[in-house]
Amino acid sequence: MNTSKTYNVIGLMSGTSLDGLDIAYCCFEHKNKTWNFSIEKTRSINYSATFKTQLKNTVALDAPKLLAFHNQYGSWLGEQVKVFIQKNNLKVDFIASHGHTVFHQPEIGLTYQIGSGQHLANACNQKVICDFRTNDVAIGGQGAPLVPIGDQLLFSNYDFCLNLGGISNISFHDGEQRVAYDISPANMLLNYICQKINLEYDKGGQLGRTGKTNLQLLAQLNDLEHYKLEHPKSLGFEWFAENVIPILDHIEDSIENLLHTSIIHIASQIANDIINTKKVNATVLITGGGAKNNFLIETLQHKLTDFATVVIPSVDLIDFKEALIFAFMGVLRERNETNCLRSVTGALKDSSSGVIYYPR
Template sequence: MSSYTKTYRVIGLMSGTSLDGLDIAYCEIKKQQDSWSFSIQKTKSIDYEKKLKNQLKNTVNIDSASLLAFHNDYGSWLGEQVKTFIDQHKLQIDFVSSHGHTVFHQPEIGLTYQIGSGQHIANACHQKVICDFRTNDVALGGQGAPLVPIGDKLLFSDYDFCLNLGGISNISYDLNEKRIAYDISPANMLLNLICTKINLEFDDRGKLSRNGILNKKVLAALNNLEFYDQPYPKSLGYEWFLENVAPIINNAKDSAENLLHTSVHHIAEQIARAIKKTGKQNSSLLITGGGAKNDFLIETLEQKLKGFSKIVIPETNIIDYKEALIFAFMGTLRDRNEVNCLHTVTGAKSDSSSGVIYYPS
């Protein structure tokens, strides 16, 4: 059997719902026989300046012409960041793989929209670009989310569960030889909303939430949200959060510390519930995303999973850049015209090789 190895040099871009910034990861992704491996070589996280952050936050409210113009401008901005990154590290790459920034995600009406024009990225950084990974899956009747499970399955198969704690918590695992994955609950999106009330970006290491006390009324209101009783496949968007979760927090008459403490318990309870439902005892749970650095959240989750699942926190590069890595990997699969969207995860009619390819001009 041939031991031929093919290496792809890809820059992955990720901008999450928590609006904390743009993650850039230069990855080397290797295919040898039937197995994949990766290394994250260079990384950069760019905080959004206040103006850009506000623009991204307000995209759900602007008129269509303004949104399309911003889609192009944001694409040019992404391309400029990539060009600077390439020049700084003197990189030779095969292509850029961009998630974009999600504005609308309403798969129940056949709609998902990520801004960051691929053509504008390509023209600004003079590289081939692969992006728009969700639209095709939604066109096939799927949720267009979550997308990360293909990477979990092929790059992180050593773990029973892969949990990402970003703006939203989502989980991925194998059950009866099928990959299952779905969004569990809001995570940093919820905690950061509370932090804005006291002029903070986020709760560093969960120090504030640790000092709070439980608000049972708010916890019950959060736990009783209809979404939690729906079967998977299912996914969450910012619009759902604004309509269903933000009012509970905004109408609560309590301190930020107490609301943070309560929200941490809510997030941990929903995650523990999802894991215990599988019946997979003595399992390993890999946690990545910004929430992996919230010590109080991790400790609370450990308590709720005691004797059931062992939490694994990987090295910082994986915590911070796993999603950028997986979008680099999804781009690689698309470039090879191989499956990168799993219908068992999204609910689509079939697996697909999703993503649109743009060339610089």
């Protein structure tokens, strides 16, 4: 009996590093209790300087202005999707959108992603599944990270899945359950330093490579309370602004040295956590923008010598893995199957999260 079922879905992702919107048209097939996938078409849309400033400043907006921008951003997402579908002549079952995180404070029961699902659906005339985090937080979870369900079902051939976006997060199987959490700031930290010299990012880690370690800065970063907490745990921009920016702004040193030290810090925290799992001859799949920072990857691999090997996949997977997995989370929601794992988020139970909107 043929038990296969296919889904054609567009995944949308906008990350904390504010580099832009990732759009991925993905095909999923469920056959004989296993999932296969392919990324068929992609597009990255860089945010304009004005739009980037708007997104960055959403945390300071009053409620009416924030909600108005939530709707405006949803319409903008839908317009980008409509163009993408028409240009590529795509057959689409639905859109799965992460939205853009403004607030993430699960300790007070709050997480909020802008990008109104109804406005998005109306603008592109497609069914939309979005708001994947709120339900998990409502039942006591961190609402993050969410990607591990995709790691478990689509990338189980790797011991660790490491994403280097604005924040570094890791996912792996421990005994009978999936474990995942945010390790440290990553591109959020490096890009903040670069912006001090009006540079968007340190391409390939070239500036960081030429610097030297600032031991005072390294000690302060390594001493952050987050690293002493047990998982599940997650990070957001508010945490970064409160705990990391004051450290950076009170250290006087060259940009090269600040970048170099931050890369040593990021690599050290990641390597420590991987080594502490005591897995032998492990493989670490690395995706996200940080996978293109050659100095960061080399530093991490050096620290993992004799413990694990890093694997850098194709550019499509580096850039669009999160969009792919949010598309997949939409598929699981469509099937009313688990897409948020309590073992990862600390929620009271596994859940099938996401809100469905139909165009009007």
